[in-house]
Amino acid sequence: MTPSALSTAIRACLRDAVAAGDLAVSVPEEIRVERPRQREHGDWATNVALQLAKAAGRPPREVAELLAARLGEVPGVKSVDVAGPGFVNITLDAAAAGELARDIVEAGSGFGRTQGGAGQRVNLEFVSANPTGPLHLGGTRWAAVGDSLARIIAATGADVTREYYFNDHGAQIDRFARSLLARARGQEAPEDGYGGQYIADIAARVIADAAAAGEPDPLGLPEAEAQEVFRARGVDLMFDEIKTSLHDFGVDFDVYFHENDVHTSGAVDRAVTRLRELGHIDDADGAVWLRSTALGDDKDRVIIKSDGEAAYFAGDLAYYLDKRERGFDRVVIMLGADHHGYVGRMMAMCAAFGDTPRENLEILIGQMVNLVRDGQPVRMAKRAGTIVTMEDLVDAVGVDAARYALARSSVDSTIDIDLDLLVKRSNDNPVYYVQYAHARISGIVRNAGAAGVAMADAFDPALLDDDTEAVLLAALGEFPRVIAQAAELREPHRVARYLEELAGRFHKWYDTCRVTPRGEDPVTDTHRTRLWLAEATRTVLGNGLDLLGVSAPERM
């Protein structure tokens, strides 16, 4: 019996109680069924009695008793207990619980997918790092978390587009170009420019590419033209490098949106016109302003500067409108904590367009990644060239370990990465624990074939009566809800944490229950049925790892 089936049964019991006049409350639409922390409390528990007690005007325990009496009659329910202030603890028949193993195997890669997000069109923007240098650890975190989140939201039936806002317009790109040019001439990076080996590499490639194409040496051009060559070619090379790094990291975007486009296409003008019609524009001091204070922002924002140039924020306006016009009803943007100051104006903009903040536009703020060496924080600086890049991290621990380590923590917490420690003791990463469980089951399945244990010969869920099996089955049954919750809360780390727990349940079960007979012992239906459970576990581990963009190895 699945948690959702149990939840439905509980609702039916409560309605019966109301119909019989035993209880005077309105039955909630959704009843939470959760796994108790303590195993002794049964397979599942609900606190619905505690929640209904006040409305019913009865002590919680009395409501719980009413529910327990009816629930005990439901087929598949073995026993029901009332505990503590009014929790209802439920234990299922082994057979009813064990059916889940077959359901999972039959659902295969589809197990865990739901339809709660069906019909939603979600645009998820993440990374969006400027093409002035390679991706650093912060961008790497958003790549891992954002891509996983995209997979998770898609698993709830929503249509998800991954998008990268490519900032190829403005002053920092000019600084990047000047830095390249300076390096190509053998000079120091400008005061406000960028340093590091990659600048030298790219500068050299710009010159080499020009020579290969039979173009004049950029260094021989007049200053402005030379800088333009280094700007255009340098940005392209840098961006290709970023794309390649992301691809190697298992992250591919559906749309790379160029900031330049909103400025050249007239999109900014259209957005301003629209806002003017809606009455949110002020003209003052020769500039055009969004009157965002009226919509909750700290201060009004300049859109068009008094020199006639569009402010950076103008691009945001046009870009948001563009996403909405492309049909996305949910625009989600992941930003680092250093950009949290944008939230106010972005939400005000959303409201100005007549949309609903936090519904049509969501901004997820993630905390920073600190680089640590010998227990001491190391500051990363592009100019000094002391950045640790995505490729450094991947070189140190590999894609799987890197993605997992970054995705298993809530983005609300800053995380510390000690590269030296990771290289030395890469087995610290819990990803190996989860992957090992998957590989171990794969080994079992290989051995089972050789030992003559075949799933096709039998499936008798009542034989899954060991305590470790009840615990494992309960964990397996939670998978769809874990995904749904991770999607709803935008918290991919829940999937990782769940997998660690599931792997733990599996390892404990493995220690207690054999799938293939020992020595010359005969093959029984118990072995065959356990093979179903092993396969079900492997399915869920594999599906879960896939949501994190981590491989599920058959051997390690």
Added chain:
RNA sequence: GCGCUCGUAGCUCAACGGAUAGAGCAUUUGACUACGGAUCAAAAGGUUGGGGGUUCGAAUCCCUCCGAGCGCACCA
């Protein structure tokens, strides 16, 4: 000064407002005739930064103080 985010075991981190706050690493002790020991069993480790409040119940919500990070441009 104002604002946002955060403060949980020695370390890195979990915990829809729920029961005795949990894992991993590190430490200590067991299980190697092992379906893969990258495992399992057990011990130890906490006033959830301090103090108030809300309620059947608070790490979680509210107030306040302390501490940390990050923001507060007609820069991008």
